[in-house]
Amino acid sequence: MKARTKYLVVAGAIVLLAPIAATVYYETGGGTGCASCHEIQRSYDQWAGSTHRNLSCGSCHGDAFTLDPAFHLNNFQRLVGHLSGRISEPILLRQPDLPEMLARCQKCHRQEFADWQSGPHASTYSRIFLDRKHNASEALEDDCLRCHGMHFQGGIRDLVSPINTAGPWRLRAPELANLPAIPCLACHQIHAHGAPLPRPAIPAATPGPKQELFRPSLALFDRRNQLHFAVRLLPLPEMRDHDRPVKISPDPRQALCYQCHAPLATNQVGSGDDRTAIGVHEGLSCLACHLKHGQQTRASCATCHPRLSNCGLDVETMDTTFKNVKSPHNIHFVKCADCHPRGVPSKPGARRRALPFSEATFTRR
Amino acid sequence: MGLRKVNAVVVGAGAGGGIVAKELAQAGLSVVLLERGKWYTAFDCRKDDLRNQRNSTLGNAFGPDDERDPRVVVDPSGWERIVRGSDGEYQNNAACVGGGTLSYGAMAWRYMERDFRMRSAYGAVAGSTLEDWPISYGDLEPFYEKAEWEIGVSGDESGNPFKSPRRKPLPMPPLAPTREHLILKPAALRLGLHPFDIPMLRNSVPYGGRQPCMRCRWCVGFACEVDAKCGTHNTVIPKALATRNCELRTGAMTKGILTDERGRVTGVAYFDSDDRLQEQPADLVVVSGGAIESARLLLNSRSRLHPNGLGNRYDLVGRNLQGHTYAGANGLFGEVVYDDIGPGASIAICDYNHGNPDLVGGGLLANEFIRLPYQFVGHAPNNVPRWGKAHKDFMRHAYRRSIAIRGPAQEMPVFDSRVQADPVVKDYWGIPVARLSGGRHPHSIEVGNFLAAKAEAWLQEAGATYTWKSLPGPGLSAGQHQAGTCRMGKDPQTSVVDPYCRVHEHDNLFVVDASVHVTNGGFNPVLTIMAIAYHASAGLLRGWKGGGAQ
Amino acid sequence: MPVRLLVTNRAKTPRRKFLGLVATAAASAATISCGGSRRPWRFLSTDEALTLSAISERIIPTDQDAGAAAAGVVAYIDRQLNGPYRRFRKTYREGLLAIDNASAARFSRRFAELTAEQADQLLNELEGTKPRFFQLVVAHTMQGYYGDPRHGGNTDAVSWRMLGVPTVPIRGRWKYEKPPWA
Structure with a gap:
């Protein structure tokens, strides 16, 4: 004893x-x-x-x-x-490690963190998984966790109860409620190979040739493998608009966007969660308009457009969002003919202005 | 031991047990559904290509456990050894809620009229216990229909002139065709065959409150992340639980069926998830553990009045163990035929199920599910070296340029292919394990070879520049299509259960799974298991006169 | 024999197990700086890993695409030898030693130092004389190279990209509420 x-x-x-x-x-x-x-x-x-x-x-x-x-x-x-x-x-990092990681990322990457926090990708577990409108129209399933809550260790049944369209739904782990469902580590691999970032870099307002396009850390956290796959390893889809092949920007960073904003297996533009631009904006990279961390888009119009567009419209006040079903100028598919059903009037002396960046900027490694 | 008596205890929450539990619970009976495995989610496997139901290289994803549930396998020379759950010889079907239906490929075949009367159609086969079923296709037809609509089947059989008559079409259209489908279909038509879209227990459109297939490459062997695959785990079992008449107990390993001093079945004894021995009294006991485990449970339920186990007066329990003799061919094409659109299997023919010259029965032929890279390693033809640069070149060249066609040849039942309770080896709970012995009937191999030749001809017509067969061996076959061990029949001296799956000598003991199949068709058996479960439930409920006194 | 093993497993109580763990920890706490060894392998010795790497590289050689060594096949095998393949530990220890011995006897060099031709020659012989071990290594090499990256091999999904299989395929889901342009 x-x-x-x-x-x-x-x-x-x-x-x-x-x-x-x-x-x-x-x-x-x-x-x-x-x-x-x-x-x-x-x-x-x-x-x-x-x-x-x-x-x-x-x-x-x-x-x-x-x-x-x-x-x-x-x-x-x-x-x-x-x-x-x-x-x-x-x-592997455990689910409880992730909130700790957020604070650690924030310590140095303050601007990026603030941008992310104010954008849609900082959505929380409760907003994503307890969304009444969504849950009442389609039952939650394990695949939801591929893009939201990808670090959650368990199936959807372990996260939300009940799994049906009747509700009321609750998180089985209430402490997750206010945690972000798409944290930094969803798109960044901290241990990724690369050179340290020089400290005094002043971030450019819009993506341009001077801004670093490709942080080495960009990588998808693949929930199935519980591993990060660097952006250069991920596929870009061959999108189609009916039978017509759609021109896609070769910007490799988009491969990350496409993982979640993905078309159905048919690769049809606009199917599933796809947002590939066709029409006047076809061929632009997602990141030409969607500023990286906050996803703010409004200011990006000015990168290419003069304040007043060719037609005399103020593009910055147009409703261009995909969320508005009735918008006639949805930026993802607006075509010249949408506003000019009888043909685009020619404008004497008008020349196509060069974009401030070219495809050559995105040479794949 | 103090558990409240219920009307029915169902052992095994797979294809058969899930349906019986739901039918009885909806009819108002109190039901306990015992399942030795867990209720898995897709996260438990996460599309692991080395650890799933089809490839258990690194273990079983959906049970049983490698350490706890061994079996003994006796090869034809008499050499016996202990095998683990993830070994091929184990003849595993999953051990989990949903059973095989959680991770199956989900082909949803109705057997053909002739599959129920093989003996009358073809006569006796030497060395085989080939027999007619005591029920006909017509008896099961309404229950096939019920399975198709309650669980959910997509497909289009209109191109199949050999299909059995049906009253109602399938509830869902087929998935859009794959590149392989578009290559194989015209080739089959040129050969005078009748290709059509395989009926599948898989949503092609929203159905049952679940989403359609997203067409990923990991299908057969994996749990579906979008719940598009329709199994009992996401259809009837949740419905059974929603009635509040059914209680599901997972991690419950049934030890034996209990009988009283007069030999009447009174319930089951099982080890709960904390390994405590429990006794669950019940008016009815339904055994739905799959052909191997159901037979094992009956054989292990010994008592003074039943020294050889329940239903085993004539030494029939465990006999006629069968599965399917898979055979087929692979073809190499000049162009890329791989389109990464799952599930892969998409087109089939039933031209060779019956009426083959000098052969008894036959089987369907269909293109194979997507073969994942490691799986493809084993598909190389014999003249490709097994290793080195030549093998790598083969993989690199052939992976996206090959099509495989396979088919399940209907097997001739063999009396000595059987399940016994092993006299020595016991599992983790001290229960005698299943002992498997026997092999295939030579005619099953002949039929397999015939199907392989037909598959090869189809690939050649489709433009394959090089083809090679994959031929069956003589070993025992059971696996995921295991069947036959508690044969259904009218005569208690030649069968174990009656046409409604009731064990002959017991009015309150049922076996409802593929154990009761007299013959196993030239088709994947799951829809027939489901139809039989609905049929048996209907019979049971007709005879139900309320529970006995406590 | 396995029967008895199952019974012993059963007899272990959680408390005893815990004490056992604490004892292990205590005994090893002094040597917490298990340092010095600095080998990346758990089971294999550095020499064994070199030999195994060289064998696997002959089974799947480097050409325009990475070979088995670069794909991390040894990492896969080493990890499994600490997991489900624990049962093959002895086979590997003896098998790798036998190959190095055979190499020394024939070419007076370790296997990892042989030329490709010499290595292939030796392995071809081995396929006949030690078929069980050789086939095991072939199978495990294929698993490490063509199998899922999560198990330690197939680094960066190198084999899947070689075969042209999109890694982390792009798959959207059917939506109840379709966007207006779909």
Whole structure:
């Protein structure tokens, strides 16, 4: 009995001290300590060649001073797993890690974070999954989680109850309610290979040749594989407008957009969630108009259009949104003939102005 | 042990059990549905091409567990060994809510009229227990229809002159044709064959409150992320639960069927999800564990009055284990034929199901589901080296340029192909495991070889520049199409259950799954299992006079 | 034999299991700096991994597309040897040693140092003399190369892209509310 108590005290002390000891060990030596456990080696190697190589492991993954007990418990479980040879590999971020990651991204990427936060992609679990209008018209299904809540570890039944069109619906984990369903890590791979970003860069107002088009971190978090796939690995679709092949900008970043704003298997423009532009805007990249993090589009018109359009209309006050069914100038498919049913009047001396960027800008790696 | 008595306990929540549970619950009976597996979501597999129901290289995605549920397999030379759930010889069908219907390819065939009277149509076959069913196609027709409309089937059989008569069309149109379909269809017509769109338990349009197929490449072997595949897990089982008369208990491994001192069935004993032994008293017991596990449960339900297990007075339980003898051919084409549009299987012919010269029965032929890259490795012809640059060149060249056609040859039942309760090996719960022995009837292989030749001819007509066959071997076949082990019949001395699936000597014990199939058709069996479940439920409810006293 | 194993599994209580884990942790806490080894493999030794990598590279050689080594086949196999393929550990340990021994006997070099021709020659012989191990490595190499990237191989879906299979295919869903232009 006495021996057992002693045994338990020792064990308890180890439980308490092991995470701290481990952290001290890991933190010395600039991360090489982390990598001495072989299951971390791969992540470490990726980090060492990544844009974030100047940040220490602890600044994103937490350290001895992290107050969250779950963090230490998780580390302890990993330690036990490591020592017993039953290691979970690859080590993945858990759902509870994600809110922590948001704050860490925000620390440096403030403008991007603010843009994202004010845009549609910062939508929360409750807004996405408890949307009455949606849920009453179609039942939620596992595939919803491919694009929203992609880090959620479970099926849709584990997230929302009940799964039917009658409702009322509730989140089975209420703590998720106000968390973003499309967090930074949905489209960014932190350990992606690339050079660190020079600090004093002043972001250009609109995408142009001077702005960096292609951050190395752009990658899809593929829920099925629980892995990121870099944008350069993702396909761009061969879209069709009925039988006519549609011209698509070769901007590789769009491959990320197409994963969720995807056409049906028929690749027809406008099918499924597709938003490929046809008509006067055909061939423009999604990102020519949709500013990256916030998705704000209104200001982008001015990139190409003079304040007043060729027709004398103020394009910035036109209703161009796809959300308005009745809009005659939906920007994704407005054609010249929509406004000029009897043919476009010629304008003497009018020349097509060069766009401020060209297709050559988007050479695929 | 204190569990409240219910009207019916159904063992196994697969194709048969799910339907019986729903029919009884809707009729007002109190039902407990026991399932040894879990209720999986698509997240449990996430389209893992090495760990799914069709490819269990790294384990089973939908049960059973590799460690807990072994079986013993005896090969024709008498050599016996213990196999794990993910081994091919295990003859696995899934162990989960929905059973095979969670992850199947979902072909929804009605058997043909002649499939129910094989013995009358073809006469006796030496070495086979080939027999007629005690019910006809006409008896099942209304129940096929009910299955098609309640679970949901898409397709178009109008091009099939051999189809059995039906009163009502299929509820959904077929999916749009794939590139393979458009290549194979004219070729079949040129050969004088009758191609048509395979009926599938898969939504092609919104149906039953669920979405249509999004046409991904991971279909057979995987749970559907958009719930377009119609199984019992997303149709009848939720309906059964919604009546509030049915309780589903998962992780419940049934140990045996309980009988009283007079031999009357009184319920079941099972290990619950915490491995505690429970006794569930019931007025009726319905066994729907699949042909191997149902037979095993009857054989393991021994008592003084039933020393050889229930329904086994004449040593018939577990006999005639059969599946399908799959055979076919592969063709290599000059141009790319792969279009990445799932599910893949799309076009079929029934020209060779019956009336083949000198052959008993036959089977359908259909193009294959999409073969994922690793799966395709095993599809190389024999003259391609198994490794090295030549193999890589083959993969790179052939993957998107090949079409495969396969068909399930109707098997000749063999008396000694059987399931027994193993006298030595026990599972995690201490229950004797299934012991499988026997092999295919040589004629089944002949029929398979015939189908392979026909498949090859179809591919050649379609323009294949090189073709090769995939031929069946002599080993036991059961797998996902396992059937036959509790044969249906009128004579208690030659069959285990009556035409309504009631075990002959017991008025309150039923076997409702493919175990009761006398013969297994030249078709995927699931729609027939479903029809039989509706048919048996109707018979059961007609005879139901209310529950006995507590 | 497996029967008994199943029974022992059963007898283990969660409490005992926990104490066992704590004991393991305690025993190893002192050596928490398991460092020094710095090998990326869990089961394989660095030498074994080199040999296995060289074998897999002959099974799926590099040409215009990446071969087995670059696709991470060794990472796949090593990870499975710590998972469902635990049962093949002994086979690998002995098999890889035998191949290196055969290579040393024939060419006085380790297998990883052989030329492609020498390696193929040796493997062709092995296919006849040690068919079980060789076929196992062929199968596992194919799995690591053509299988799902989540299991550690097929890095960046290199084989799927080689075959022309869109990786992370683009698939939209049918919508109840269709946009006006569809």
